[in-house]
Every structure is written in C-alpha cells, then in structure tokens.
Amino acid sequence: MSRSPAAPHEAITAERTTAPDDTCAIEAQALVKTFASGRRREPIRALDELTLRVRPGEIFGLLGPNGAGKSTTVRILATLSQPDSGSVRVAGIDALADPAAVRRSIGLVSQKPSAAPMMTGRESLEMAARIHGLDRRAARRRTNELLDRFGLADAADRLTKTYSGGMNRKLDVAIGLVNRPAVLFLDEPTTGLDPEARAQMWAEIARMAAGHEQADGTRVTVLLTTHYLDEADHLSDRLAIVDQGRIVAEGTPELLKSQLRGDSVVVELADTAAADLAAARLAGHPDLREVTREGRIVRARTDHGAAVVPSALAMLEQSGVVVASATVARPSLDDVYLRHAGRAFEAVA
Structure with a gap:
C-alpha cells in the first residue's frame, strides 16, 4: 500500500506539548x-x-x-x-x-x-x-x-x-x-x-x-x-x-529491497545432511552469488532469475543432492533481514 509522505502534526491539544514541524514524533x-x-x-x-x-x-x-x-x-x-x-x-x-x-x-x-x-x-x-x-x-x-x-x-x-x-x-x-x-x-x-x-x-x-x-x-x-x-x-x-x-x-x-540487486533463489533440500555440499556446489555456479545455508534451506542471489534454476538443479542432481523445492523471487524483506542479520527471519508459531 503506497501513501503520500506523512504530513506533520498540527497542534495536538492544550494538554500536550506541540512539537515544531521539524522535530520527531x-x-x-x-x-x-x-x-x-x-x-x-x-x-x-x-x-x-x-x-x-x-x-x-x-x-x-x-x-x-x-x-x-x-x-x-x-x-x-x-x-x-x-x-x-x-x-x-x-x-x-x-x-x-x-x-x-x-x-x-x-x-x-x-x-x-x-x-x-x-x-x-x-x-x-x-x-x-x-x-x-x-x-x-x-x-x-x-x-x-x-x-x-x-x-x-x-x-x-x-x-x-x-x-x-x-x-x-x-x-x-x-x-x-x-x-x-x-x-x-x-x-x-x-x-x-x-x-x-x-x-x-x-x-x-x-x-x-x-x-x-x-x-x-x-x-x-x-x-x-x-x-x-x-x-x-x-x-x-x-x-x-x-x-x-x-x-x-x-x-x-x-528502498531496503531495492538495495538488493537481482533475484533470490531458494532451494529446499530433502535432507539437512546434504546442505553443506549443496551450498558448496551452488557457490561454484558462475551466475550465483551470496550463497548461504540455514538448515535444509540454501539461498543465493542472481541477475538471471528463473533462467539459472535449471542449471543449478542439474549441478545438485549430479552431486547426488535431492531437492524438495526451488523458487525464484524478487527481493523481499526476508532477504533484507538475511543480508543484514546473517539469517532468515524466524517463523511465527
């Protein structure tokens, strides 16, 4: 939902301190x-x-x-x-x-x-x-x-x-x-x-x-x-x-999402034990960068969107890594959090 920039407060009431327009709420x-x-x-x-x-x-x-x-x-x-x-x-x-x-x-x-x-x-x-x-x-x-x-x-x-x-x-x-x-x-x-x-x-x-x-x-x-x-x-x-x-x-x-160049590729593996191998293999892909892993999830960034997924999956298959799912998407706030905090956002129960 987009909105116009926030308008400054006018007088609040006699009971409150009225702040100048250039101060923070x-x-x-x-x-x-x-x-x-x-x-x-x-x-x-x-x-x-x-x-x-x-x-x-x-x-x-x-x-x-x-x-x-x-x-x-x-x-x-x-x-x-x-x-x-x-x-x-x-x-x-x-x-x-x-x-x-x-x-x-x-x-x-x-x-x-x-x-x-x-x-x-x-x-x-x-x-x-x-x-x-x-x-x-x-x-x-x-x-x-x-x-x-x-x-x-x-x-x-x-x-x-x-x-x-x-x-x-x-x-x-x-x-x-x-x-x-x-x-x-x-x-x-x-x-x-x-x-x-x-x-x-x-x-x-x-x-x-x-x-x-x-x-x-x-x-x-x-x-x-x-x-x-x-x-x-x-x-x-x-x-x-x-x-x-x-x-x-x-x-x-x-702005936060635009600072992340390219698309996000997320690969979910069938077995956590293969995560290190999968991350290593994907890190060697010429069109993938910023490869990270967390549990059974391996993430990477790419400038080529969906075009890179088939070759990435082929690399994993040749290494014996079983993939449960793979997705490609535009940058999200979860990607922003991953970039700045080093891990994905926690799931809410």
Whole structure:
C-alpha cells in the first residue's frame, strides 16, 4: 500500500506539548537496557545503543525475531520501563523527565489483553475513558463512537471473556485510542488473528494513518512491532529491523529491497545432511552469488532469475543432492533481514 509522505502534526491539544514541524514524533537516542539473568551469568543486554527516529504522522514498522528488543523498546518509549542509559522524547516531551505528560499523549496496545474478562466491552472502554480524564458524558460518547467504529456495538454489553480473539484485539485497539493519542504504539497487534481479522486490523491502522482518527484530521503517528514481514511491507511508511538490541537496517520497504540487486533463489533440500555440499556446489555456479545455508534451506542471489534454476538443479542432481523445492523471487524483506542479520527471519508459531 503506497501513501503520500506523512504530513506533520498540527497542534495536538492544550494538554500536550506541540512539537515544531521539524522535530520527531518519537526519538530514542543510544538506548541501553540490561536484565539480570541469574547469579553466575552475565546480564542480558536487551538494547545495545539503539537509536530510533519516527517522523510525525507516519507508520513506522519495527521488525525482529523474538528477543531482538522490540517489546523492550516499546515499553521504554511508552514510559513503562526506564533505560539504563540514553534519552527518549515522545510527542515532543522528554519521557524520562515527564512520563505523565507522555502518557497523556500516547495510546498503547500491548501483546497482552487490556480488557478485564469479567467486564463488558462497554465497561472496559468507559473505564479507560474516565482514567484519561473524560467526564461521564464524554466517556459514554467516546465509548459509543469506538464501539461503532470497530463493529463491537452488538457485543458491547457482553463480558469480554466471551469475545473471540479478533474481537478482543479490536477492543484493545479501541482502548488504546480512547484519548485520541498523538502517538500510538501497537505491539504485535495481529499475532494469533485469522486472515480476515488481520485484514480488518490492517484497514484500521491505515485509517488512523490517513488522518481519520483525530477531529482536526491530524495523522496519528503509529509505531508498529510485528513478526509478519508482509504486514510491515504493506503498512509501513518506513521500518527498521532490530537484531540483538541494535538497528541493523532502516528505510522504506521499497528502498531496503531495492538495495538488493537481482533475484533470490531458494532451494529446499530433502535432507539437512546434504546442505553443506549443496551450498558448496551452488557457490561454484558462475551466475550465483551470496550463497548461504540455514538448515535444509540454501539461498543465493542472481541477475538471471528463473533462467539459472535449471542449471543449478542439474549441478545438485549430479552431486547426488535431492531437492524438495526451488523458487525464484524478487527481493523481499526476508532477504533484507538475511543480508543484514546473517539469517532468515524466524517463523511465527
């Protein structure tokens, strides 16, 4: 999905700090965060000098495998955790000096459900609205708006424990939007959803980015963490790939993919034991380069697309290597990750 460049935020509200047009909506500088890992073990360095800048009004994707540091970054940006060192500004506010002001300016949709299972959807939204300072009448009005928008009006008075996974996730996002935030953090918002529910969530995220959430048409800045490469490719204006607490690649999806010359050839072998031999043989092919192997998968790049596959398969067959499948495709975000982090993206269970 292509969109025009993000428009800068206009005035946010009297309760928020208005940032000049040339400032970032989110700015993290040299973040370090460590966690204890037991008496005799070295601390785990979750963030290692991570630096991140998100422009006002854009959707910014944060990608990485489990343990890469994505959720730790979101928790620090949302003032739920403090870094060991580094600086953080969100919506023009110093998050370490004035976390309360940041919380008034943001919405957060975490991986865990935010609604109490023994409350109704309506009660959950109204409570969130009151916590954010809306009076009873305004809270009821905002609740009705969000119930209608997310298609939850018919289930509004049911206990949330009876909701499906997709309905609960919609409710979580609605709660995150109840205060009309300038910045919204979505931490893996579609994990576990079926394809239809994922598509609906994508549509809502795009709607926010288009400026339909705020009364004045201001575009909400969205920071989205996800395991799904297609999701990041589809939604993000820009994205960053995180590995071992560092940003290893950053840019628009098209820019990152365009930096990889040629097509990707992926060969899946019938037997892992033959992987080293297969990689060695393909490395000797005159039209293949950047040959890597991971388990039963051998990858390479080529300028000749599908034309090179028959000869590559013939080389493997002559060496007694049994191939289960072979594909050729244009560069993908998985190829980008492989280039920068040295391995393919982890599969999501």
